Amino acid sequence: MPLKPFEAIVIGSGATGGVAAQTLAEAGVRVLVVEAGPDLSAQAALGSEPTNSMRRIRGLLSGQHRQQAQHPGYWKHNPLLYADERRYPYSTPKDQPFLWTQGRQVGGRSLTWGGITLRLSDLEFKAAERDGQGQSWPICHQDLDPHYSALERQFAIHGNRDGLAQLPDGCTTTPLSFTPEEQQLAADLQGSADIEMIHSRGFSVHQPSAECPWPPSSSPGSSLQTALSTGRVEVLSGHLAERLMMNRDQSRARGVVVIDQGSGMRIELEAALVVLCASTIASLRFLLLSEHSATEGGFQDPSASLGRHLMDHVSTCRFFQVPSRSGRQSLQDLDPTSQLSGAGSFFLPFGSLPPQRPEALPFSRGYGLWGAINRFDPPWWLKRNSNCRLGFLIGHGEVLPSAQNRVTLSETVDSWGVPIPHISCRWGENETAMVDHMHSMMAEAIGLGGGEIQPLTDLIKMPLIEPIIGNMEAMKAGAPPPGYYVHELGGAPMGSDENHSVVDAWNRLWRCPNVLVVDGSCWTTSAWQSPTLTMMAITRRACLKALQPESE
Known part of the structure; x- marks a missing residue:
């Protein structure tokens, strides 16, 4: 594909990446979506039986999916939608297993998402004000309400209006x-x-058809599809985003370095805005590789907390x-x-x-x-x-945030010479x-x-x-070990003070405001609700803010 000038780079093509691309493209922004995995057709992504079952057996025997096969979703979906653990390794302490489900394809883990859409209430956003555990979010339900509503209408979410304080009603069918x-x-x-x-x-079960081959709960069947239809979005698949490129005074990002998964070649891509949607652990590795302590001239994290307070459900x-x-x-x-x-x-x-x-x-x-x-x-x-x-x-x-639960960079590197994530997390x-x-x-x-x-x-x-x-x-x-529920969150939390958080209330890196961190890594607490709808609402809110002049 021609790498023409783009105004924004979105890293990741899953639930948040699709919403980021759609939000920016509908506002007239030229967007490049970078995805580490391949661009599969709907038929190849969904697969069929008995081929999917044969792939499961091969994945278990070969070691491709020994960790991810622990999750029941693996036995429901096409195993091609679960990354090869030998190609994308990670490490853990021997006594702290972590089951990391990775979706390395266009659409990411939205293709295996269960499709439950629950709002968070202020009981979750402001929980720390009641019990003193950790920090409260710098936002509340009212801040996300218009974005929740827009997404619920777009996706035609099913559900009742139940009038519960702990689970706000939405715009449901x-x-x-x-x-x-x-x-x-x-x-x-x-x-x-x-x-x-x-x-x-949430979403009803998908019945594939020629007119609707992708599940509407997936980004290729909804937000990413809408983004591509604008003509202002291109997808660069098969390229792993490695780190940020910064300007001389380290105040802004110039773009990102990506690695061609086929050749191993590193390519520099420039844009005025970078939106990080790679999923929590992949995003934390990207940020850790981009931070000043790991990369000369990288961005500054005044809180020194990047990678800490990892959570799951x-x-x-x-x-x-x-x-x-x-x-x-x-x-x-x-x-x-x-x-x-x-x-x-x-x-x-x-x-x-x-x-x-x-x-x-x-x-x-x-x-x-x-x-x-x-x-x-x-x-x-x-x-x-x-x-x-x-x-x-x-x-x-909900899991209480703990500084001991964290993602760091291992001394071991992957096939492209990039340090793999080391995940330390326990209940x-x-x-x-x-x-x-x-x-x-x-x-x-x-x-x-x-x-x-x-x-x-x-x-x-x-x-x-x-x-x-x-x-x-x-x-x-x-309880299964952390990671099992595929709701990993935290590590680059939102906050109102740069000394205690990694991004501000609009998801901007404190010392590098043209980089937005909008996936699960920006969560301050884990709440108890399924997180994907809230991730997408946060993404929409942050991208719309980024379109405004900085003085506003």
């Missing part, structure tokens, strides 16, 4: 229907306890069975829209306002329980009890106590609904693959 078994659980909870169950909010899962209210036949065969999806599921949205119990909460912050029943059932003859339907509850809870006492509480609330809710908690291998017959499934992290009793 009609929620997807509960399955019969979910309807029964909702009724049981409403009649027997103070546990509220709501329709999940702490999670745990319970599978269960309930009596079938819809016979033995597959509900998904009768109604394809009933498949598990961001909107085709439910929430017990406790957040920071869990049900009142006599005993005090043994942890700070909050969590939610995401679940579904009769949305992933195998054929009846593979179930150990053919007259039951299968369900799950997955907790995802603390607060997370352990939260997971114990999740288990008790799961047992209470499932019991009230007449369900029975059992290991998945006791619910489904799994010839040949049962040993593999049984060893997956989701099958274990406790």
Whole structure:
């Protein structure tokens, strides 16, 4: 492609990269989107069976996906959408495993995103003002509300208006229907306890067609597609963004250095604005390589906190069975829209306002329980009890920021001579106590609904693959290690003071304001909600601000 002059460089083409490109291009800006991975067709990206299953076996045996295969999404999507761990390595302390899911292709991890879209409330943005743990965000819900709304309208998000303080309502369309078994659980909870169950909010399951080959939840099926349609956006795939190039006084970035993944050649690309959307850990590596301590003439980080306070969502899962209210036949065969999806599921949205119990909460912050029943059932003859339907509850809870949880640069380098990320992250006492509480609330809710908690291998017959499934992290009793939930956040947090944050309230590097950091790395706290909608809202807000004269 001709590398013509561009006014902005967007690094990464996933959920935030697509929104950044769209926002800037619709305002008339010429944008180059840099993506490390290939530009796949929809057919190649989505794949089909049995080829996808054969790729999974090859990925496990070869070592390509030994870490990423721990996540259930790996067994749902095309393994081509999970990066080769040998090509993109990272390191951890021996006693601190971290499961890093990497999407190295145009569209990034938006192609494997579950499509849940939840807003954050001021209970999360300002949590530190209540409990003194860490820093509060320099923004609030009102700052993001117009951007949340614009994205929800664009994506036609499904969901109810539930009037919850801990989960602000959005601009949603009609929620997807509960399955019969979910309807029964909702009724049981409403009649027997103070546990509220709501329709999940998000995208419905994608039904590929010639007119709509990409999932609308992915950037190639939404924001990036819209950006490209303006004629002002080009995508440079197969090129890894290595570091910033700075001007002489280190006050602004001139552009970025990228590495051609095929030849290993380094190329300098110049632009007046750089928007970093590479995903949290990849963005932290890029920033660490660009900072003054690693690169002569790099940008200055007055807080000396770059890479610290890495977070994820702490999670745990319970599978269960309930009596079938819809016979033995597959509900998904009768109604394809009933498949598990961001909107085709439910929430017990406790957040920071869990049900009142006599005993005090043994942890700070909050969590939610995401679940579904009769949305992933195998054929009846593979179930150990053919007259039951299968369900799950997955907790995802807020993780307290800790300076000990961090990303640094390893002395080991990759195939292109770039230091690989070293990830040190472990759960603390607060997370352990939260997971114990999740288990008790799961047992209470499932019991009230007449369900029975059992290991998945006791619910489904799994010839040949049962040993593999049984060893997956989701099958274990406790919390999987950090990274498992694919919601890594932090390391370059927003703040109101350059001595305690890496970017300002508009996502600009404090000492290099023409660089925006808008993906999960800019998060101050992890909150408990699924983060992608908020990441995209932050991106839209920051890019619109960058279009204004600096005096405004």
